[in-house]
Amino acid sequence: MEAAAATRGDAPASRLERSSHTAFLEDDSRLIVWGGYQMVGGQDMVLPSDEIWLCDLDSGMWERREISGDIPPNLSGFCGANVDSTLYIFGGCDDSVYSNQMFSVDVSEQCCSWKRVTGTKGTTPSPRSKHSCWVHRDRLIYFGGYGCKTIWEVRNISSSCFVLEEMAWAMIGGALFQCWGWNSEVIVFDTHSAMWSKPETKGPAPSPRGCHASALLGNKGYITGGVETAQLDMFCLDLETWTWTQFDISPSCAPLGRSLHTMTPTSDQGLFVYGGLGTNGETLNDAWHFNTQKREWTKVAHLHKDKPRACHTACLGRDSDVVVFGGTSNLCFLMDSVAILRVPSAHHCSDMLIFQTQPYSLSRLCEDFIGRNPDLFSVQISWLPSRLQKKVDKRISFFSTSGF
Numbered sequence: 001m002e003a004a005a006a007t008r009g010d011a012p013a014s015r016l017e018r019s020s021h022t023a024f025l026e027d028d029s030r031l032i033v034w035g036g037y038q039m040v041g042g043q044d045m046v047l048p049s050d051e052i053w054l055c056d057l058d059s060g061m062w063e064r065r066e067i068s069g070d071i072p073p074n075l076s077g078f079c080g081a082n083v084d085s086t087l088y089i090f091g092g093c094d095d096s097v098y099s100n101q102m103f104s105v106d107v108s109e110q111c112c113s114w115k116r117v118t119g120t121k122g123t124t125p126s127p128r129s130k131h132s133c134w135v136h137r138d139r140l141i142y143f144g145g146y147g148c149k150t151i152w153e154v155r156n157i158s159s160s161c162f163v164l165e166e167m168a169w170a171m172i173g174g175a176l177f178q179c180w181g182w183n184s185e186v187i188v189f190d191t192h193s194a195m196w197s198k199p200e201t202k203g204p205a206p207s208p209r210g211c212h213a214s215a216l217l218g219n220k221g222y223i224t225g226g227v228e229t230a231q232l233d234m235f236c237l238d239l240e241t242w243t244w245t246q247f248d249i250s251p252s253c254a255p256l257g258r259s260l261h262t263m264t265p266t267s268d269q270g271l272f273v274y275g276g277l278g279t280n281g282e283t284l285n286d287a288w289h290f291n292t293q294k295r296e297w298t299k300v301a302h303l304h305k306d307k308p309r310a311c312h313t314a315c316l317g318r319d320s321d322v323v324v325f326g327g328t329s330n331l332c333f334l335m336d337s338v339a340i341l342r343v344p345s346a347h348h349c350s351d352m353l354i355f356q357t358q359p360y361s362l363s364r365l366c367e368d369f370i371g372r373n374p375d376l377f378s379v380q381i382s383w384l385p386s387r388l389q390k391k392v393d394k395r396i397s398f399f400s401t402s403g404f
Contacts, residue, residue: 014038016062016350018047019311019328022080022087028318031055031325031352032107034087036311037076038348046074046094049114052087052107055325055352057317059394060401069113072103077129081140083191088117088140090189091128091147098127098147098170098177102189122196125187126153127177130210134221136239140189143223143237146210148177161185163208182208186237203244206235213263215271217292222263222271224290228279229257232297234290247295254297255288256280260331262314264322266357269293272300272322274355275309283308283331287355304353312349319364324353352402371395 261276
């Protein structure tokens with residue numbers, strides 16, 4: 001199938017507005033976005049699975065491509081992960097039916113095609129949503145989430161790894177599931193051998209949770225939030241020894257507890273946390289830096305105080321920029337004695353937020369200054385070598401369409 005025509009940066013924002021999507025960066029300059037949901041006719045509607053969006057971060061231009069093949073169902077609560085430009089989708093929920101299926105698509109191809117991952121070895125995990133993933137040595141390492149298990153599975157799992165929330169009957173993939181709740185399982189999928197495995201972990205593991213944030217630094221995976229705690233917690237899993245470490249942090253120094261936020265590695269020992277739904281019920285706009293060596297939080301000043309976000313994505317871009325895309329600026333829940341329900345939101349976002357975490361090089365400063373002030377250099381730009389001129393032209397386009 002041929003790729004759809006390129007969509008300019010000034011394309012209708014409604015095509016891009018979304019929350020709870022997945023995104024990753026390719027070559028530090030191209031943002032790949034798939035899935036999520038937006039409001040249509042007063043209701044949150046899952047976006048189609050047969051399209052993917054690509055943004056050139058230098059120019060700010062978007063392109064939509066169609067995806068053929070074995071197209072996944074329209075999912076919410078799935079987990080997306082990138083291995084060498086191949087996007088893997090695992091789990092999620094389709095019309096209240098939870099999934100433990102996996103799909104993959106190579107987004108480096110001009111004509112993309114979904115493939116359902118079949119013929120796997122080992123025990124396939126139970127259906128789940130709202131989980132997270134670390135990518136380490138071409139392995140997809142999943143943690144946590146909400147989903148269903150059989151009575152036999154619950155009887156054979158530690159009570160500290162699964163919190164039962166309700167009992168209900170559901171037939172999924174020929175298996176009868178009865179127990180629904182949150183888990184703190186670590187599940188591994190090897191993309192080369194197509195093998196599922198469940199390592200035995202040691203140490204103080206996080207409590208069962210979902211809607212948390214995760215990040216990878218070296219051979220260690222970090223988990224934060226996703227539980228109703230007054231302060232944001234932090235755990236680390238050594239992916240060589242499978243040993244958990246809990247960071248003891250003074251409550252007076254830690255950020256407010258939250259879910260549906262992001263955590264992005266910005267250096268060998270730095271993690272950047274932004275936004276989320278606070279335990280105070282507010283959609284947050286604060287940014288924090290966590291130093292894994294000093295084990296301390298630092299609040300980060302930034303220019304996006306008017307941009308609270310939850311259910312967004314965040315990726316590490318060039319020059320250690322954190323690129324935040326989409327999400328909702330006002331996430332609301334209704335609570336009564338029976339249930340907690342998410343209210344359809346008219347505040348899904350399509351803008352991109354750039355957070356500078358490191359000093360820029362002189363070259364980057366010059367590119368951005370010319371991009372913001374092209375009229376000052378209208379003559380001189382034409383003198384530049386063609387390769388550099390093309391780069392500057394992209395920055396001019398970026399600042400003219402992005403509003404930065």
